[in-house]
Amino acid sequence: MAKAISNGNHALSSLLLAGLLATTSGAALAQEQGGAPGGGDALETITVTARKQAENLQDTPISITAFSAQRLEAQGIAQVNRIQDFTPNLTFANIPSNSGVASNAAVYIRGIGQSDFAPTVEPGVGIYVDGVYLGRTVGGVFDLIDVNSVEVLRGPQGTLFGRNTIGGAINVTTIQPDDSVRVKGDFKYGTDNLVNLRAMVSGPLADGLYAKVAGGIFRQDGYVNAPALGKKLGNKDSSTIRGTLRLAPQDSGLEVTLSADYTRDKSHGAPVVVTGIDPAAAGSFVTLQNFIATGFGNPADCLTTAAVTNTNCYNQRLYSNDTNYSTGPTFSDLKLWSASLTASYEIADDMQLKSITAIRRINGSFAQDRDGSNLGINHVYDVFTQKQFSQEFQFVGKAMDGRLNWVTGLYFFKEKGQDINPIDFLVVSAQSGGYYDYKNWAAFAQLGFKVTEALTLTGGLRYTEDRKDYLPDQYVVSTLLPFLDIPTGTRTVPYQTVEANVNKWTPMVSLSYQVQPDLMLYATYSQGFKGGGYTQRIFPPEPSLPSFRPETVDSYEAGFKLMALDNRLRLNAAAFYTNYQDMQLLVADASRVGPFITNAGKARIQGLEIEGNFVPGDGWRLNAAAGMTDAKFKRLDAGVQGLALDSKFVLVSKWTLSASVEKEIELGGAGALTPHVDWSYRSGFFTNANGINDPHLYQPGYSVVNASIRWQDPSRVYSLTFGVDNIADKKFRVFGDYQPSFGFYMQAFDRGRQYYARAGVSF
Template sequence: MTDQIECSGAVARRRLAFCGAAVAALVCGSAVVAQEAGTNSASSGGGALEEVVVTARKRTEDLQRTPISITAMSGEALEARGVTQVTELSNFTPNLIFQNIPSNSGVASNASVYIRGIGQNDFAPTIEPGVGIYVDGVYLGRTVGGVFDLIDVERVEVLRGPQGTLFGRNTIGGAVSLTTQEPGPSFGFKGDVKYGTDNLVNVRGSVNLPINDAVALRLSGGQLSQDGYVKHPFDGRDLGNKVSTTLRGALKAELTPDLKVVLAADYFLDKSHGPPVVITGVGDLEGFVALQNALAATGAPPPSFGGPGDPSLCLTPAYLNTPGCYNSRYFSTDTNYGSGPNYSRVETWSTSGTVTWNLGPAEVKSITAYRHLKGAFAQDRDGSPIKINHVADTYNQEQFSQELQLQGNVFDDRMNWLVGLYYFTEDGANLNPVDFLPVALQSGGRFNYKSWAAFTQETFRVTDKLSLTAGLRYTDDKKDYTPDQFFTALPFGPLFTCYIPTVHACAVGDRVVPNTVVKARSNAVTPMVNVSYQVTGDAMAYATFSKGYKSGGFTQRIFPPEQSLPSFNPEHVDSYETGVKYQTADHRVRLNLSAYLTKYRDLQLLVADATRVGPFYTNAGRAEIKGFEAEFSAAPGGGWRLDATAGLTAAKYTELANNVQGLTLDSKFALVPKWTLSGGVENRLELGAAGSLLPRLDVIYRSGVFTNANGVNHPKLYQPAYAVANASVRWTNKDGRYFVVAGVDNLTDKKFRTFGDYQASFGFYMEGFDRGRQWYLRSGVDF
C-alpha cells in the first residue's frame, strides 16, 4: 500500500520531499512542541526560545552543543501542553512510537516502544525491550507497568539510536529517560484537577518541604480514573477504563558542600476491566474457529482434530443464530461479547538511593535501586460467549541494580572522561493458564537473570571547534529460565503427542516441555565513535558510528508439546548517523537535523508458524533502516511560537531465515509508520491585570501502518495514514500562580486502529481503536 500524507485536510505527499528543505515541510500542518527543557521559555512570555539543558551524556550540557539526536522537554513544557501520560511523548518526538497495547494477554498497562523502527511489543519476560526506559537513571527491566502518569517530572529526554556505551541494558533502539524533581530549599506546592470525557478525573499534586538548610523533602501523587469505551454486555464492566494511583517521595540531604544523597521511593497501582479490544472478523476459517464451527454445523463430537462438519455453514445467514457458531454476530468496533474473565491489575513499588560526591578533580556517582512488580490479568480473547481462546497471567518480578560512575576533566578541561560499572539482576515468574477449544494448559515459567557491564567514554576537544568522543561498553548477560507448562484438561481426548519421559499420547498432567532449567549466555562489546565540529557559535555538525546489542531469550508460549524449549540469539545493530544543529544568535529560531543508517541483524521477531499455536520468537534475519529527524522551533515575536517535527523510518527486510512464515522481503515492519510528523502554533495574548491567554493548536500525523502485533502484514489490520488535531486555550493569572485550561483532543473525532492481532491458529481478528474525541477542563495552582 502507498503511504499518503494529509496536510491541512488534503493529500499532500509531494510536499514531503523535504530532505534538502526541511523547514518547508515541517511547517506543513501545525505541530507539537520541539525540544524544551529550560525554564525561561518563549511560551511563558520570553522573547526568545528557551535554553535547553540535557544530561544524555551523564553530564550537564547545552542541547545545541550535544552531538547526538535527542528530543528533550521540561516538566513545565509538558504541563503547558497537557501531557500527563508517558505515551503522549510520541506526539512531539520524531521516529518515536510509544503505545499501550495488550500484546498476547489482557494487560492494560504494557509499554510498546519503538525508536527508528527498533523496539518490542511483547510483555513476556523471555524477551527484552528494544528501547530502555529510565527513571532517575534506573532502568525498568519489564514493559508491564511501563505506561504510567507523569507526576512531578523535571525533564524528559528521548535519545534516538543505540545507546550502547553509557546506558544500562538493551538500548539497541534508543532510550527514554525521565528525571523527576529533586527536593529544593524553598517551600512550594502545585496541584491541578482535570475533568473530561467519559467521567475523566485526574487529580495531581506535589509539595516541597525544606526541613533545614541541608535537608528537604518532596512528596507527590496523583489519582486518575475514566470510564471505559468498549461495551461489555456480559457484566456491564466496559473495557478500556482507567483507574490508577501514583505516589512518590524523595529526601535530599546535602551532607557537605561536596556530598549529596537523594533517597526516593514510589508506588504505582493500575487496575482496570481490561484493554479496549473487539473482534472484527474471521480469516479463511482457520484454526480453532474452523473447528468450533465444524462442531456447531453438525452437533457431533469430533473424531479428529479437523472436525466432521462444514465450518463455512456458520457464516451463512441461515446459521447466524445457531448455538455454537462463531460468526458476524460477535463482530463489532465498539462492543466485546466475551463472557470469560477480563481484568488487569498491575502494582509496582521501588526505592532508590543516589549519592553524588565531588572529589575535586573527579566526581563519583552511585545509583542503587530495587523495584518490585506484581500483576494479574486475564482476557477472553475470542470476544464471544464461546470458549475458543481464554488466557490469564500472574506476573511477578523483582529487580536490583547498582551503577557506579567516576568522571572528571583533565588537560586544562580539554578532555572529559567517564568510567563506570553496572550490575543488574532480576527474578520472578510469569505463569499463564490458557484455555483453548481442544485443550487447557498452564504455560509460562520462572526466570532468573543477571547482567553486568563495564563502560567508558571520553571526549577530547582537539581545538576550540573540533571534538572527538569515543566510548566502549562490555556487557555480560546470564539467563536461567524454568518452564512450568503442563496439560490441565483435554476435553476431546488424547489428540496430541507428548515427549516426556517417552513419546506417548498426551494426558492431563503431562508436560508440554521439560520442567528443567534452560540457560542462555551472551556477551558483547559495543563501541561508539563521534566527531563534532562547531562551525560557528550558532551551528554544529557531527557524525557518529555506534553498535547496539540486545540479549537473547526464549519462546515462552509453547503448544503443541516440544522436546525442548526454543531459544533465540542476541540481536545487533550497526548505526551510522550524521547531524546538524543550528540556532540563530538571538535564539529565535532553532533547527536540528539528523540522518541515519542502521544495519540490523539477527532481529528477534514474533512470527507466524503453521506448526505452532502460540506466537513464536525467532531470529528472523536482517534488515536495513534509514531515515532522518528534523526539529524546528521559532519565536518570531508578538507572543507567537511555531514548533514542528518530522521523522522518516524507511525499514526493509534484506534477508529472512528459512523458518520465517508469513513474511517476505517486501513486508513492512509492524507498528512502525514510515512518517511521523507534528506541528504546533500558539500565541500568547496579554490581558494586563487579568493575566494572559494562550491558545494552541497541534496536529500529529502518522503514515499508514500494519497493526498486527505478530508481524504478518494482514490487509485487514492495516491502518491508513491519519492526522489528529488537538486544541486548547489556557488562562493564567498575572503572577502565574493560577491557571485554567479548556481543550479538545482528537478534534475531528478520527477513528483509528491502535492494535491488531490475527493468528491462524485461532482464526479471528482482534483489534483496538482510539477512544476518539475527548474534551477536558483543567485548573491548577503553583506557588
C-alpha cells in the same frame, strides 16, 4: 496528503522549508533556563543529561527530543506514551500483547523495539527514571505527576546506557527538592468521567535537608461495551504516590537522595474487539468450533446470514468496533513499587563520584477472554511478578583545562520473577509460562577530547556479560477427546532450566565540529545489542524450549544543530543508516499454537529527523517536527513463516509529522490567555507481523488535531484550561492481533474525541 507524502523528494523539501519557517517538536524542552516558557523574545537554553552529565542540547552530538514540565503541560501530556505524538520516529503504544495487561509499553525508535511483555524477551528501547532502568514493559505506560523532563535518545545507546538500548532510550527525570518551597496541583475533568488529580509539595526541612511528596489519582470510564461482563473495557483506575528526601549540606560536595514510589493500576481490561475471521484458516480453532456447531458438518454454514443468531457459531454476530461479547474473566491488576538511593560526591571542582542503588517490584494478575465471545476458544490468565535490583557507579570528570572529559563506571542488574500463564484453547487446557532469573554486569567508559577549540572526538566502549536462566513450568491440564489425545500432566517442554548467555563489546565513536558558536556538525557510529532468550508459549509439546539469538545493530548518524535569528530559531536535524542483524520478531508458525519469537534475519533502516522551534516575538511560539523511517528486510532466515521481504515492520510508520502554535495574550490586570493548537500525523502501519501485509491489520495514515486555551492570573499562580483532544474524532487502530491457529482478528481503537477542563495552582 498520503499521495504528497509518498513523493520523497517533494516531502523532504517541504519539511526542510517548514523547519526553517516554523520549526523540534513543541516538545523539545528539558530543563529550561532563561526565556519565558510561554513565549518571549528568545528561546530557552535546554539542558539534557543524555551523556550522564548536564549539557546544553545544542552541544550534545546525539539526536534528542526533550520535554520540560512546561512543555508537557502546554501539549496536554499527562501520560508518558503521549510523547509519541510530538517525537519524530517514535512509537510508544500501550498494547495488551498476548495477554490482558492494561499497561504494557511497546516502544519503537527508528523502527527498533519490542511489543511482547513476556519476560523471556527484552524491550528494544530502555526506559529510565532518575537513572534507574525499568527491566519490564509491564506497567511501563505511567502517568506523569512530578516530572522535570523527558528525553528521547534515538539510536543505540550501548556505551553509557547499555542493557537493551539497541533502539534508543527514554530518560525521565523527576523534580528534586531544594531551598525553594514549591506547591503544584491540578484537577482535570473530562469525557467519560475523566478525573485526574495531581499534587506536589517540595521544600526545605532544615539546613541542607529537603523533601518532596507527590501523588496522583487517575480515573476514566471505559469505552468498549462488554454486556456479558457488566462493564466497559478500556477504563482507567490508577493511583501513584512518590516521596523524596534529599540531603545536600552546603559546601560539603555531598548529595544523597532517597526516593520511593508506589503505583496501583487496576482496570476492567484492554479495549479490544473482534473485527473478523479468516475463512482461509482451515486448521484454526474457529473453524473447529464451527465444525462442532454445525454437527460436524460444513464449518462454512456458520458464516451464512441464516446462522447469525446461532450462538454456537463463531461468526459475524461478534464483529464490532465498540462491543466485546466476552463471557470469561477479563481484567488487569498491577501493583508496582520502587526505591532508590542516589549519592554523589564532588572530589574536586571537575570530578564527581556517583552511586545509584535501586530496587523495583511488580506484582500483577491479568486475564483476557481473547476470542470475544461466549465460546471457550482462547482464554489466557497471567500471574506476573518481578523483583529487580540494580547498582551503578559513575566517575565523571574533566581535565586538561576542560579539553578532556570522561564518564566511566560499573553496572550490575539482577531480576527474577515468574509469569505463570494458564490457558484454555477450546480442546485443551494447559499451564504455560515459567520462572526467570537474570543477571547483567557491565563496565563502561566514554572520553571526549577537544582536538581543537572547534573539533571534538568522543569514543566510548562498554563490556557486558548477560546471563539468563529460565525454568519453563508448562504442562497439559486437560484435553477434549476425540480431538486431542494428550495425557493429563504431559509436559509441553521439559521441566529444566535453560540458559541464554552472551558477552558483548559495544563501541561508539563521534566527531563533532563547532562551525561557529551557534552551529554544530556531527557524525556518529554506534553499536547496540539485545540479549537472546526463549519462547514462553509452547503447544503442542516439543522436545526442548525454542530459543533465539541476540540481535545487534550498527548505526551511522550525521546531523547538525543550529541556533539562529538571535536565539529565536532552533533547528536540529539528523540522518541515519542502520544495519540490523538477527532481528527478533514475534511471528506465527503453522505448527504451533500461539505466537513465538524468532530471529527473522537481516534488515536495513534509514531515515531522518528534523525538529525546530521559532519564537518571532509578541508571545508567539511555533514548533514543528518530522521523521522518516524507511525500514526494509534484506534477508529472511530459513523457516520464518508469515513474512516476506516486502513485509512491513510492525507499529512503525514511514512518516511522523507534528506541528503546534501558541500565543500568549497579555490581558493586563486580568492575567494572560494562551491559545494552543497542535497537529500530528502518522503514515500507515501494520499492527501485527503475522500474515504478509494483511489489510485487516493495516492502519492507514491519519492526523490528530488538539486544541486548548489556558488562562493564568497576573501572578501566574492560578490557571484554568479548556481543551479538546482528537477534534475530528478519529477512531484509528492502536493494536491488532491475528494468529493463524485461532483464525480471528482482534483489534483496539482510539477512544476518539475528548473534552476536558483543568484547574491548576503552582507557586
